[in-house]
Amino acid sequence: MNAAVANDALAPYGAAFEAVRATVGETAAAREQAFARFAELGFPAPRDEAWKYTSLRRLEARRFAFAGAGGAGPVDTPAVDALSSHRVTVVNGRVTDAALVRSAPLDGIRVRTLSQALEEGEPQGALLRVPTGGGTERFAALNAALSNDAVVIDVAASASVAEPLHVVIAAAGAEPTMIHPRLLIRAGAGSSARIVLHHVGTDSAEHFVNSYVDVEAAADAQLHLYRLQSQGARAFLIERIDATVGQRAAIVVHDAQLGASLSRLDLNARLAAPGAAAELTGLFLADDSRHLDAHVRVDHLAAGTRSLVDYRGIAAGRGRGVFNGKAVVHVDAQQSQARQTSRNLLLTPGAEIDTKPELEIYADDVQCSHGATTGQLDPAALFYLRSRGLDERQARSALTRAFAGAVLSRMDLASYSGAVHSILDARLERLLETTA
Amino acid sequence: MLSIRNLHARIGNRTILKGIDLEVRPGEVHAIMGPNGSGKSTLASVLAGRAGYEVTQGTVEYLGQDLLAMEPEERARAGVFLAFQYPVEIPGVNNAYLLKAALNAVRKQRGEPELDAFEFLALVRDKMKLMQMDESFLNRGVNEGFSGGEKKRNEILQMAVLEPKLALLDETDSGLDIDALRVVANGVNSLRGPERAIVMVTHYQRLLDYIEPDVVHVLSDGRILKSGDKSLALELEKRGYDWVRQEARVA
Ligand SMILES: Nc1ncnc2c1ncn2[C@@H]1O[C@H](COP(=O)(O)OP(=O)(O)OP(=O)(O)O)[C@@H](O)[C@H]1O
Numbered sequence: 225m226n227a228a229v230a231n232d233a234l235a236p237y238g239a240a241f242e243a244v245r246a247t248v249g250e251t252a253a254a255r256e257q258a259f260a261r262f263a264e265l266g267f268p269a270p271r272d273e274a275w276k277y278t279s280l281r282r283l284e285a286r287r288f289a290f291a292g293a294g295g296a297g298p299v300d301t302p303a304v305d306a307l308s309s310h311r312v313t314v315v316n317g318r319v320t321d322a323a324l325v326r327s328a329p330l331d332g333i334r335v336r337t338l339s340q341a342l343e344e345g346e347p348q349g350a351l352l353r354v355p356t357g358g359g360t361e362r363f364a365a366l367n368a369a370l371s372n373d374a375v376v377i378d379v380a381a382s383a384s385v386a387e388p389l390h391v392v393i394a395a396a397g398a399e400p401t402m403i404h405p406r407l408l409i410r411a412g413a414g415s416s417a418r419i420v421l422h423h424v425g426t427d428s429a430e431h432f433v434n435s436y437v438d439v440e441a442a443a444d445a446q447l448h449l450y451r452l453q454s455q456g457a458r459a460f461l462i463e464r465i466d467a468t469v470g471q472r473a474a475i476v477v478h479d480a481q482l483g484a485s486l487s488r489l490d491l492n493a494r495l496a497a498p499g500a501a502a503e504l505t506g507l508f509l510a511d512d513s514r515h516l517d518a519h520v521r522v523d524h525l526a527a528g529t530r531s532l533v534d535y536r537g538i539a540a541g542r543g544r545g546v547f548n549g550k551a552v553v554h555v556d557a558q559q560s561q562a563r564q565t566s567r568n569l570l571l572t573p574g575a576e577i578d579t580k581p582e583l584e585i586y587a588d589d590v591q592c593s594h595g596a597t598t599g600q601l602d603p604a605a606l607f608y609l610r611s612r613g614l615d616e617r618q619a620r621s622a623l624t625r626a627f628a629g630a631v632l633s634r635m636d637l638a639s640y641s642g643a644v645h646s647i648l649d650a651r652l653e654r655l656l657e658t659t660a
Numbered sequence: 661m662l663s664i665r666n667l668h669a670r671i672g673n674r675t676i677l678k679g680i681d682l683e684v685r686p687g688e689v690h691a692i693m694g695p696n697g698s699g700k701s702t703l704a705s706v707l708a709g710r711a712g713y714e715v716t717q718g719t720v721e722y723l724g725q726d727l728l729a730m731e732p733e734e735r736a737r738a739g740v741f742l743a744f745q746y747p748v749e750i751p752g753v754n755n756a757y758l759l760k761a762a763l764n765a766v767r768k769q770r771g772e773p774e775l776d777a778f779e780f781l782a783l784v785r786d787k788m789k790l791m792q793m794d795e796s797f798l799n800r801g802v803n804e805g806f807s808g809g810e811k812k813r814n815e816i817l818q819m820a821v822l823e824p825k826l827a828l829l830d831e832t833d834s835g836l837d838i839d840a841l842r843v844v845a846n847g848v849n850s851l852r853g854p855e856r857a858i859v860m861v862t863h864y865q866r867l868l869d870y871i872e873p874d875v876v877h878v879l880s881d882g883r884i885l886k887s888g889d890k891s892l893a894l895e896l897e898k899r900g901y902d903w904v905r906q907e908a909r910v911a
């Protein structure tokens with residue numbers, strides 16, 4: 225019986241795969257394997273630890289059109305503010321500004337589609353990698369099977385690119401559609417670059433965006449990723465980012481989760497060589513009945529590696545936040561540092577945030593710390609501000625902004641932090657109107 | 661200006677204020693002294709509108725209004741200012757932001773236009789000079805990492821900027837060094853005027869050398885046991901509070 229139910233839920237994905245199989249040429253075998261892995265894992269079982277606080281039953285029950293081989297026909301591209309003049313737009317999994325892709329959009333950064341990369345002889349194994357392990361392995365496999373125009377972004381070795389590249393991943397159209405965007409970002413040795421990863425969509429349709437981002441930072445590279453998740457209010461979004469960080473290289477991720485109805489991010493950093501570093505900070509706003517789940521994991525695999533994870537969550541209304549932070553310091557990672565904090569703010573009584581910091585240490589000479597707090601606005605601070613003439617709404621707003629500010633102030637890209645601020649401000653305004 | 665009549669207040673089921681009567685007229689400076697735990701800060705909190713206190717009896721009238729019916733921010737906008745005994749640290753809320761928001765809220769109430777950034781800065785610089793505070797304090801979080809004395813100075817800076825009609829100072833002198841005490845007293849004195857009143861809670865007669873009170877009250881166990889002129893403070897300094905309590909028991 226269970227198997228029948230599972231098959232039932234997987235059937236539409238199988239049909240989608242049948243539709244792409246004929247069009248994927250030389251990658252068919254790899255995709256076949258990936259799809260088999262997805263079919264084997266299926267949707268998470270009710271007691272799956274990696275999905276403890278996030279149920280996918282609603283997603284599982286939905287049926288989505290597939291923006292696959294044939295394309296989705298004409299779609300309205302959601303309006304996007306320019307966060308940079310250098311932009312790549314992926315609408316329903318397809319790169320729309322092909323001209324931009326062919327030329328080098330920025331000095332030192334090369335952008336290609338999967339098929340261009342294959343034509344140029346790149347091995348498909350690297351382009352369609354399926355990671356193993358973690359709660360989102362199934363979805364990464366599904367993505368490898370069904371993604372069409374993967375975007376391959378290469379930062380040339382030693383290039384130092386000050387201007388950010390703005391990658392827009394859009395879900396469009398009136399019909400609920402499943403979309404499998406895929407990004408491969410490779411930062412060459414000694415390079416430095418900034419990439420904005422921007423999810424947008426329509427509020428009217430229940431799209432399912434299943435995104436996979438594969439990141440490699442070679443030795444001495446500095447890669448800054450600015451993630452702005454403002455997917456449409458009814459959307460399902462699952463994204464997995466796997467970053468492998470090389471010797472003395474650093475990856476810095478800024479994450480703002482402000483959209484979608486149900487979203488899950490798995491952000492994994494593997495500090496694979498001595499001196500590698502990761503700084504992963506984020507903010508999520510789970511208002512209305514939004515469900516936002518972030519799983520952040522850092523693996524320290526080599527000596528002298530450093531990680532800092534600092535996530536802040538705000539929940540209100542019937543909103544629900546989940547934060548799971550895990551640092552694993554492996555046996556070879558002597559003299560490493562792993563710091564992790566998770567702070568959470570509940571603005572209204574019905575809201576909920578579940579947080580679980582985990583630390584696994586197999587090396588003895590390391591410095592690790594982790595802490596998690598969840599609370600409400602400090603009544604003493606609220607009273608102090610009101611006693612100075614600020615009304616309750618102003619006071620709550622000031623304290624909420626202050627809470628978010630600790631993460632916002634690290635956002636060192638003006639166009640990005642400006643966009644985050646304005647979305648956040650508008651939402652907090654509305655929130656405080658209804659809750660004060 | 662302020663009439664407190666038979667004020668009783670409790671926290672949970674513990675009664676702290678047990679019948680306070682106090683009359684403060686414009687232009688006056690009152691000092692309230694009394695042992696630890698006698699209810700001085702509780703009185704100040706009730707007047708400022710802090711939640712958690714239940715007034716079980718009595719009334720408080722401020723400029724003809726029922727003060728207890730007003731929200732804390734309404735009280736502030738109507739000219740009531742409490743300098744806290746323990747000012748709260750609010751990391752992430754900028755000191756300048758708070759000063760500006762507070763000033764504009766008060767000005768709006770008074771029917772005055774909001775100040776623009778330049779006018780505001782000019783005003784605040786002026787007041788900071790008076791308080792001998794470095795301008796770098798403006799860009800820090802409210803009281804964040806301030807020393808005990810700096811926090812007290814910051815309270816008086818806020819008061820100097822907001823120019824309240826009724827200032828309640830709760831142990832503003834505690835924790836100040838000798839020079840800072842003079843600076844803070846200066847700040848308070850600059851606010852004295854025929855339309856304003858000041859009620860200050862203190863443990864030390866020393867403050868009263870700088871800010872001369874018209875009336876000194878002794879608050880003990882939730883009641884005002886004795887009131888007098890500033891010589892009462894000198895006497896308390898010499899003899900402590902026991903004799904006042906005994907006198908009250910006999911009476
Ligand atoms: N939340 C509370 N719950 C129970 N008792 C409280 C609470 N807050 C204050 N009290 C008590 O009320 C009494 C009066 O406190 P208050 O702070 O008003 O004293 P005070 O006169 O200002 O003392 P001090 O000179 O030490 O500042 C004290 O005994 C105190 O313990």
Ligand SMILES: [Mg+2]
Pocket residue numbers: 700701702745830831
């Ligand atoms: Mg006190």
